[in-house]
Amino acid sequence: MKTMQVKENLNLFRCPFCGGKMRMVGEKSIVCAKNHCFDLAKRGYVNLLTSPAKTDYDKEMLKSRSIIIRNGLFEPLTGKLAGLILDHAGGPHTNVTRILDAGCGEGSHLARVIQSMKGRNDRRVTGVGIDISKEGIQIASREYPSIAWCVADLAKVPFKDGSFDAILNILSPANYAEFKRLLTGDGILIKVVPGSKYLLELRELFYRSTGKEKYSNERIVAHFEENFNTAGTWDILYSIPVDKHNLEHLIRMTPLSWGAADERIKEVLRIGIPHITIDLAVILGINKSM
Ligand SMILES: C[S@@+](CC[C@H](N)C(=O)[O-])C[C@H]1O[C@@H](n2cnc3c(N)ncnc32)[C@H](O)[C@@H]1O
Known part of the structure; x- marks a missing residue:
């Protein structure tokens, strides 16, 4: 049973019900002083939801995201994120950089960022990923133990509180009160949001005459x-x-295709698109209280 990563980092955890410290019980569960108990899955992840959650991001979508990320579509983003963490996270007081990916999906971004940081300084890196989607975490724990x-x-x-030197929040919802609580005093938040041209070719094909052809990230920023x-x-921006193979996964991985009729999707797959535009804004934040 793969429990190592949760076990090794147990000092970071707190009970999601009462905030109490967690300890291991045998090899299979973690428990707090008030006996809130959570079982570790065979693959080594732990489910710490306090109530069942529903998400629109299903297994097929997450598998397609995994294939697209592994095929390198987001590689320039990975390099940028790794560089920002190396340059800005973790002061001289520590020899480990602790990174939380909040809304990590199937985990490939975090895994690739950590890979890209390797050998570029002498700090150890501890990576933690959370997502509300059990399917996403199942893929992540299988691929990146x-x-x-x-x-x-x-x-x-x-x-x-204060568990992380850096939080990544990539194309996912945010909870800024929690992010502030979780960061160390000089910790950094890196948020990635779509720019107006992100997946422009698909947006034009699926949103034509819907009034949603244009996207702005102004409100999120x-x-x-x-x-x-x-x-x-x-x-x-690139x-x-x-x-054809990547196009199928590209269509499946994005909410842009959620409202599209099957016939429309088939037609787009038949015609194909020569290029896809990636347009992302990477925002580096430091705590307002600093
Ligand atoms: C567009 S996906 C991005 C996933 C990943 N960061 C990526 O770029 O491939 C948005 C993710 O946010 C997650 N999410 C949505 N609401 C959440 C919540 N309240 N808590 C944790 N994760 C959440 C979804 O399950 C989904 O995996």
Whole structure:
């Protein structure tokens, strides 16, 4: 049974019901002083939801995200995130950088960021990923066993105050009160949001004449700035060729296709698109109280 990552990082955990310290019971469960008990899955992740959760991100969608990320579609983003963590996270007081990916999906971004950081400084890296989707965490724990994975809600993150040097929040909802609580005093938040041209070719095909052809991230960025001081923003904009295999997964991985009729999707697959645009804003935030 793979329990290692949760066990090794148990000092970071707190009970999502009462906030109490957690300890291992045998090899299969973690429990707090008030006896709130959570079983570890065979693959080593732990489900710390306080009530069942529903998510629109199903297994097929997450598998497609995994294939697309592994095929390198987001590689320039990975490099940027790794560089920002190396440059800005964890002061001289520590020899370990603890990273939380909040809304990690199937885990590939966090795994690739950690891989990209390897050998670039002499600090150890501890990676923790949480997502409300059990299917996502199941894929993550199968593919990347050297990271601690938890099914958990952003509104009740099961970790102690000041546990992380960096939080990644990639194309996912945010809970800024929790992020502030979870970061160390000089910790950083890196949020990735779509730019107006993100997956533009699919948006044009699926949203034509719906009034949703144009997208703006203004509201999300403003909400970020209400909560964190922005230390920098970077636009990552590029276009890459798409073959038929990747197009199928690209369509499946994005909510842009959720409202589209099957016939429309088949037609797009038959015609194909030569390129896809990736347009992402990377925002680096530091705690407002700093
Ligand atoms: C578009 S996906 C992005 C996933 C991953 N960061 C990526 O870029 O591939 C959004 C993710 O946010 C997760 N999510 C939504 N609400 C959440 C919540 N309240 N707590 C934790 N995760 C949540 C979803 O399950 C989903 O995996």
